[in-house]
Amino acid sequence: MTQSGSGLHLAVVGTGALGSALLQRLAAVGMPSLLLIDPDRIEPRNLPLSPFLQEALLAHREQIAEYPYKAALLAAHAWAMYRLPWRALPCEVAAVGWQRLRACDLVCCCTDSALSRAELAFVARSLGKPVLDGAVAGGSIAEGRVTRFSPHPAAACYLCGMGEERRATVLGLAASATLGCRVPEDAPAMTGTRSSLDLVADTMAAVIRDVARGTAWGEISCAIKLYAADPQCSAETVELARSEGCPWHDAAAPALRDLPWELPLRDSLPRLHPGKDLLLDWPVCTVAVCNTCGQRCSPFQRVAVVRRTLRCPHCHATALQPLSTVSRIRAADPLALRSPRQLGQPIRHLYRLTATAG
Ligand SMILES: [Zn+2]
Numbered sequence: 193m194t195q196s197g198s199g200l201h202l203a204v205v206g207t208g209a210l211g212s213a214l215l216q217r218l219a220a221v222g223m224p225s226l227l228l229i230d231p232d233r234i235e236p237r238n239l240p241l242s243p244f245l246q247e248a249l250l251a252h253r254e255q256i257a258e259y260p261y262k263a264a265l266l267a268a269h270a271w272a273m274y275r276l277p278w279r280a281l282p283c284e285v286a287a288v289g290w291q292r293l294r295a296c297d298l299v300c301c302c303t304d305s306a307l308s309r310a311e312l313a314f315v316a317r318s319l320g321k322p323v324l325d326g327a328v329a330g331g332s333i334a335e336g337r338v339t340r341f342s343p344h345p346a347a348a349c350y351l352c353g354m355g356e357e358r359r360a361t362v363l364g365l366a367a368s369a370t371l372g373c374r375v376p377e378d379a380p381a382m383t384g385t386r387s388s389l390d391l392v393a394d395t396m397a398a399v400i401r402d403v404a405r406g407t408a409w410g411e412i413s414c415a416i417k418l419y420a421a422d423p424q425c426s427a428e429t430v431e432l433a434r435s436e437g438c439p440w441h442d443a444a445a446p447a448l449r450d451l452p453w454e455l456p457l458r459d460s461l462p463r464l465h466p467g468k469d470l471l472l473d474w475p476v477c478t479v480a481v482c483n484t485c486g487q488r489c490s491p492f493q494r495v496a497v498v499r500r501t502l503r504c505p506h507c508h509a510t511a512l513q514p515l516s517t518v519s520r521i522r523a524a525d526p527l528a529l530r531s532p533r534q535l536g537q538p539i540r541h542l543y544r545l546t547a548t549a550g
């Protein structure tokens with residue numbers, strides 16, 4: 193038995209300044225089951241506020257080429273230093289197969305991207321997972337905050353707390369099949385001080401200890417705690433109400449089922465799940481045009497990836513504009529000749545199925 197208590201399974205999304213500060217605390221108490229999710233490589237700008245990342249880099253300086261991603265380096269360090277078998281997934285949270293997240297008891301959110309937070313909120317709602325979300329000064333946050341999001345369908349999610357306009361922008365980027373202009377995502381710089389970072393990480397670690405001890409998640413609405421950088425300031429707790437305008441509280445959530453990753457849907461869907469259509473979690477771009485060279489391509493990846501990071505296969509510019517997307521596939525559709533893998537779905541996923549349409 194470790195100090196961290198029971199067999200709690202955690203996922204930590206984001207391993208930058210705040211994520212690595214939290215991980216340092218979880219390593220110190222011997223948290224054994226932890227999934228690290230972060231697509232980013234190690235960059236010098238990550239280091240000044242990340243003692244744990246600095247420590248990991250120093251300890252692995254001879255093998256650094258083997259660990260280009262932050263998540264992989266920190267997992268290797270947790271094993272080398274603490275004998276903790278943490279697993280790293282160097283990808284976006286929206287690209288993680290849901291079978292990997294199904295066993296998690298709690299998802300900790302330490303990313304500084306609004307898009308990743310929104311994608312995580314959808315994944316957590318779909319899988320019925322509670323989220324512990326921390327953030328340090330930047331954007332709309334005064335100094336720092338820790339938010340507990342209950343998995344209850346009636347409870348507010350991260351998206352509920354956004355203004356309508358901001359929500360529309362983030363949803364347009366992540367989940368809209370309508371083909372608007374390319375939307376640049378804001379990238380707020382991490383401006384927090386070490387003291388506010390430590391305060392937020394300490395608070396998150398304390399909540400995790402409570403969860404490990406079996407303290408009930410309890411409340412239906414979630415509580416937000418706001419912290420001032422001055423440690424003398426007392427924490428303020430604010431309840432967050434569910435927003436009627438938030439689309440992610442579907443009472444009749446679709447069934448989650450397994451499908452073979454490599455088999456065409458036309459073969460697997462009618463045999464394993466007759467009368468069902470596949471609802472893709474995120475619209476998948478089937479045709480895109482490059483705004484630089486004008487050539488077309490068929491990415492078969494999430495529209496958020498196509499809009500933000502995918503390079504044109506002809507001129508390598510990051511300037512692809514989705515022309516055609518798909519969100520729902522019937523067994524009779526031509527696209528059902530493709531396998532989930534060929535449709536850009538993650539390995540070890542759980543698929544959302546719904547009664548077939550007309
Ligand atoms: Zn919501």
Ligand SMILES: [Zn+2]
Nearest residue numbers: 482485504507
């Ligand atoms: Zn091009």
